[in-house]
Amino acid sequence: xxxxxxxxxxxxxxxxxxxxxxxxxxxxxxxxxxxxxxxxxxxxxxxxxxxxxxxxxxxxxxxxxxxxxxxxxxxxxxxxxxxxxxxxxxxxxxxxxxxxxxxxxxxxxxxxxxxxxxxxxxxxxxxxxxxxxxxxxxxxxxxxxxxxxxxxxxxxxxxxxxxxxxxxxxxxxxxxxxxxxxxxxxxxxxxxxxxxxxxxxxxxxxxxxxxxxxxxxxxxxxxxxxxxxxxxxxxxxxxxxxxxxxxxxxxxxxxxxxxxxxxxxxxxxxxxxxxxxxxxxxxxxxxxxxxxxxxxxxxxxxxxxxxx
Amino acid sequence: xxxxxxxxxxxxxxxxxxxxxxxxxxxxxxxxxxxxxxxxxxxxxxxxxxxxxxxxxxxxxxxxxxxxxxxxxxxxxxxxxxxxxxxxxxxxxxxxxxxxxxxxxxxxxxxxxxxxxxxxxxxxxxxxxxxxxxxxxxxxxxxxxxxxxxxxxxxxxxxxxxxxxxxxxxxxxxxxxxxxxxxxxxxxxxxxxxxxxxxxxxxxxxxxxxxxxxxxxxxxxxxxxxxxxxxxxxxxxxxxxxxxxxxxxxxxxxxxxxxxxxxxxxxxxxxxxxxxxxxxxxxxxxxxxxxxxxxxxxxxxxxxxxxxxxxxxxxxxxxxxxxxxxxxxx
Amino acid sequence: xxxxxxxxxxxxxxxxxxxxxxxxxxxxxxxxxxxxxxxxxxxxxxxxxxxxxxxxxxxxxxxxxxxxxxxxxxxxxxxxxxxxxxxxxxxxxxxxxxxxxxxxxxxxxxxxxxxxxxxxxxxxxxxxxxxxxxxxxxxxxxxxxxxxxxxxxxxxxxxxxxxxxxxxxxxxxxxxxxxxxxxxxxxxxxxxxxxxxxxxxxxxxxxxxxxxxxxxxxxxxxxxxxxxxxxxxxxxxxxxxxxxxxxxxxxxxxxxxxxxxxxxxxxxxxxxxxxxxxxxxxxxxxxxxxxxxxxxxxxxxxxxxxxxxxxxxx
Numbered sequence: 001x002x003x004x005x006x007x008x009x010x011x012x013x014x015x016x017x018x019x020x021x022x023x024x025x026x027x028x029x030x031x032x033x034x035x036x037x038x039x040x041x042x043x044x045x046x047x048x049x050x051x052x053x054x055x056x057x058x059x060x061x062x063x064x065x066x067x068x069x070x071x072x073x074x075x076x077x078x079x080x081x082x083x084x085x086x087x088x089x090x091x092x093x094x095x096x097x098x099x100x101x102x103x104x105x106x107x108x109x110x111x112x113x114x115x116x117x118x119x120x121x122x123x124x125x126x127x128x129x130x131x132x133x134x135x136x137x138x139x140x141x142x143x144x145x146x147x148x149x150x151x152x153x154x155x156x157x158x159x160x161x162x163x164x165x166x167x168x169x170x171x172x173x174x175x176x177x178x179x180x181x182x183x184x185x186x187x188x189x190x191x192x193x194x195x196x197x198x199x200x201x202x203x204x205x206x207x208x209x210x211x212x213x214x215x216x217x218x219x220x221x222x223x224x225x226x227x228x229x230x231x232x233x234x235x236x237x238x239x240x241x242x243x244x245x246x247x248x249x250x251x252x253x254x255x256x257x258x259x260x261x262x263x264x265x266x267x268x269x270x271x272x273x274x275x276x277x278x279x280x281x282x283x284x285x286x287x288x289x290x291x292x293x294x295x296x297x298x299x300x301x302x303x304x305x306x307x308x
Numbered sequence: 309x310x311x312x313x314x315x316x317x318x319x320x321x322x323x324x325x326x327x328x329x330x331x332x333x334x335x336x337x338x339x340x341x342x343x344x345x346x347x348x349x350x351x352x353x354x355x356x357x358x359x360x361x362x363x364x365x366x367x368x369x370x371x372x373x374x375x376x377x378x379x380x381x382x383x384x385x386x387x388x389x390x391x392x393x394x395x396x397x398x399x400x401x402x403x404x405x406x407x408x409x410x411x412x413x414x415x416x417x418x419x420x421x422x423x424x425x426x427x428x429x430x431x432x433x434x435x436x437x438x439x440x441x442x443x444x445x446x447x448x449x450x451x452x453x454x455x456x457x458x459x460x461x462x463x464x465x466x467x468x469x470x471x472x473x474x475x476x477x478x479x480x481x482x483x484x485x486x487x488x489x490x491x492x493x494x495x496x497x498x499x500x501x502x503x504x505x506x507x508x509x510x511x512x513x514x515x516x517x518x519x520x521x522x523x524x525x526x527x528x529x530x531x532x533x534x535x536x537x538x539x540x541x542x543x544x545x546x547x548x549x550x551x552x553x554x555x556x557x558x559x560x561x562x563x564x565x566x567x568x569x570x571x572x573x574x575x576x577x578x579x580x581x582x583x584x585x586x587x588x589x590x591x592x593x594x595x596x597x598x599x600x601x602x603x604x605x606x607x608x609x610x611x612x613x614x615x616x617x618x619x620x621x622x623x624x625x626x627x628x629x630x631x632x633x634x635x636x637x638x
Numbered sequence: 639x640x641x642x643x644x645x646x647x648x649x650x651x652x653x654x655x656x657x658x659x660x661x662x663x664x665x666x667x668x669x670x671x672x673x674x675x676x677x678x679x680x681x682x683x684x685x686x687x688x689x690x691x692x693x694x695x696x697x698x699x700x701x702x703x704x705x706x707x708x709x710x711x712x713x714x715x716x717x718x719x720x721x722x723x724x725x726x727x728x729x730x731x732x733x734x735x736x737x738x739x740x741x742x743x744x745x746x747x748x749x750x751x752x753x754x755x756x757x758x759x760x761x762x763x764x765x766x767x768x769x770x771x772x773x774x775x776x777x778x779x780x781x782x783x784x785x786x787x788x789x790x791x792x793x794x795x796x797x798x799x800x801x802x803x804x805x806x807x808x809x810x811x812x813x814x815x816x817x818x819x820x821x822x823x824x825x826x827x828x829x830x831x832x833x834x835x836x837x838x839x840x841x842x843x844x845x846x847x848x849x850x851x852x853x854x855x856x857x858x859x860x861x862x863x864x865x866x867x868x869x870x871x872x873x874x875x876x877x878x879x880x881x882x883x884x885x886x887x888x889x890x891x892x893x894x895x896x897x898x899x900x901x902x903x904x905x906x907x908x909x910x911x912x913x914x915x916x917x918x919x920x921x922x923x924x925x926x927x928x929x930x931x932x933x934x935x936x937x938x939x940x941x942x943x944x945x946x947x948x949x950x951x952x
Contacts, residue, residue: 015796026805142932143887146925153918203408204408207474209364210395212392212426213422214389247892248888267894300413301413604658628652632657
């Protein structure tokens with residue numbers, strides 16, 4: 001087990017190194033730096049050069065790269081170019097909003113998606129199954145920005161039931177959480193359904209029945225554990241994606257989370273902010289993947305073996 | 309006293325393109341303590357027959373029978389729950405592929421103690437002690453360590469031993485072994501057969517052995533049912549089948565066994581052709597398209613069963629008084 | 639199922655000619671089943687899937703419309719009709735006009751051109767990269783395979799939107815960079831499928847036979863391995879198209895995809911947000927276009943999957 005975890009951990013570290021390097025050089029390949037004359041037309045050229053020098057931008061790229069690493073290893077993501085404060089402060093300030101909405105969305109997706117998939121699998125070909133499949137197709141085909149537009153239009157403008165922005169009351173959470181979890185619910189339901197159907201066809205299910213295990217226990221013990229392994233694999237990317245905020249949902253519903261802030265830094269060309277958020281996202285994804293890998297190895301003992 | 313008695317069993321599967329008639333009007337019995345072999349090619353309906361009898365087929369299968377009597381109880385009249393109470397306690401089952409028949413996500417202990425907790429109401433400790441005893445009984449070395457392991461950590465032979473231990477856990481009255489050695493290496497096959505023979509000697513359980521291997525039957529069973537195309541074409545005790553078979557299909561099966569005294573250059577005789585398509589079973593004898601003695605009557609009618617002795621019966625038109633007298637040729 | 643057994647008396651009375659060995663129609667090996675080719679079978683199965691056929695029809699019609707309509711329509715995507723600004727649907731403007739009086743229908747048709755082009759081009763490029771990458775990894779195996787697959791693992795462990803946003807920032811907001819961004823990671827799924835298919839096929843007997851006959855690597859890959867792995871490859875490519883369309887709409891919606899005055903479905907929907915309370919038609923029509931297209935492609939993909947590999951049908 002330890003060997004397996006260390007291996008996964010090393011892979012995660014390698015991923016981060018690649019991401020940081022690629023992101024850094026991409027940032028520097030970008031036409032027009034943050035303080036280039038084309039961006040800030042009203043400021044004299046000399047002043048811009050002075051500002052650039054104060055951020056260390058006049059040094060050769062490789063030196064900047066090493067500097068960036070030096071700061072990064074101390075946990076310092078740098079100073080925002082376009083707003084007041086450090087990148088660390090910004091992330092610490094905005095992440096909690098994303099985490100709250102995203103965390104609710106994760107719980108909601110699992111609580112709805114898994115039972116939906118199970119019910120569909122156990123009533124294969126019947127009305128409940130058809131409804132689940134239809135909903136899953138809708139969930140996969142309707143992009144999240146379309147959904148947020150339509151739901152916002154219906155529930156906020158037309159019916160005036162729910163607020164469209166902010167996080168001031170519990171009602172504010174409903175639309176963003178529903179929009180965020182719509183696609184995951186569809187995916188989880190579809191995945192649970194198909195892996196449950198597959199599990200139920202396995203020989204070991206027949207063995208369990210031949211031992212006289214009740215139908216409920218056949219499903220709840222023998223099939224469910226096998227059916228949920230693909231969902232566990234999906235859990236890593238899901239948690240990472242939802243907790244770090246959705247660009248679309250946060251901007252649509254004016255939630256001051258990381259996703260919203262990321263979009264703003266992109267239009268501001270706030271390079272240190274973009275870098276910082278990309279690295280934070282990356283780290284979060286790597287950690288979530290690691291946790292779901294470990295979880296999978298606990299549930300399915302065969303995984304360790306394949307990876308050794 | 310017959311432990312199991314089956315009369316006119318029919319099983320069909322409704323699938324997208326039509327209905328597969330897998331078992332067509334089978335009747336047989338198994339006496340207390342007797343071991344019966346059911347032999348036939350893949351697709352002859354031998355596994356489906358036993359799964360139908362025990363009620364382990366999926367819902368889309370349609371099973372009907374005049375009677376399925378097990379140990380004095382009429383299984384066709386029992387509720388699902390009552391039938392389930394027999395599974396694992398009075399009827400133990402061993403399946404073909406030990407690689408896929410054990411649940412990969414649970415330890416040997418978990419799976420082996422399941423029937424004990426279920427039917428014998430044993431607590432964890434008692435079940436564990438019994439599980440150890442069972443593993444010793446099926447000759448698994450170092451049973452304490454094995455209990456904690458997962459199926460993928462065991463070899464095929466060991467897994468099949470675990471399957472057997474599971475089947476005999478509650479000392480069943482009947483053990484059904486569905487091709488228990490087919491998926492194993494030849495040397496392991498011999499060991500598993502030996503184990504089954506030992507178990508048979510030591511207990512009073514009836515054994516139903518499903519196989520396509522006449523050699524396995526010869527070493528294990530006292531009586532044989534030969535199945536073809538979802539029907540029994542010949543049955544009798546081992547002597548009657550091996551030395552006095554009357555059905556051309558049985559001859560074919562016997563001729564495909566290698567013999568110790570096989571002369572150099574003498575070839576094994578295969579049965580030409582493929583088993584019938586059970587979506588559209590032939591109107592007459594299912595074996596007629598492949599039978600070298602096929603007569604017009606064979607195409608038109610299913611042959612009636614002719615009793616040759618108390619134990620030996622055959623379903624073949626060659627038994628008709630007007631038919632030519634054909635003997636088995638080697 | 640009644641079994642066709644004659645009753646006792648009738649059986650005894652059967653004429654002797656019924657008991658003569660040898661029948662004229664004894665063909666043990668004949669199995670009366672029409673033989674069909676694989677692709678014929680696939681088409682037959684696909685045709686029976688009504689949703690997939692509807693999806694295919696919608697895409698064909700939409701492709702035809704978005705090619706023809708801008709040629710024959712009196713409106714252009716940036717031509718303003720100042721007399722009819724923010725107008726609702728009418729005979730003159732079937733989907734109404736926007737804040738500048740531009741015809742919404744033609745703009746949606748231009749959006750369709752962009753979406754479909756991006757969808758097809760990105761899918762084609764991803765298909766090519768994926769087949770090549772996965773084919774080589776699977777075929778060469780060993781250390782090459784390990785290195786190639788580790789690269790893929792690293793690329794795929796991060797959300798592709800991060801890369802896409804970075805690429806869009808570097809190369810600017812236009813159709814070319816959208817396609818480039820989409821080709822950065824989308825081929826990974828195809829590559830994995832191809833690799834595992836090739837790994838299985840490489841050990842099959844007909845490939846061994848061909849190799850013994852002296853066939854070279856490229857010949858084997860192109861003649862045997864790729865065609866036989868085609869089913870799963872097509873399925874994974876079919877789902878790349880809606881993904882690409884979705885990503886483009888997403889980027890344009892965020893304002894970093896296709897830029898004004900050009901119209902894409904995503905940017906049209908985005909532009910409608912400020913005015914959607916007063917002029918909801920500006921939002922509805924592009925949104926409907928996106929949804930209909932996404933549904934159609936997903937139906938086609940599902941239909942193809944079921945048709946190409948009936949075993950997968952659940």
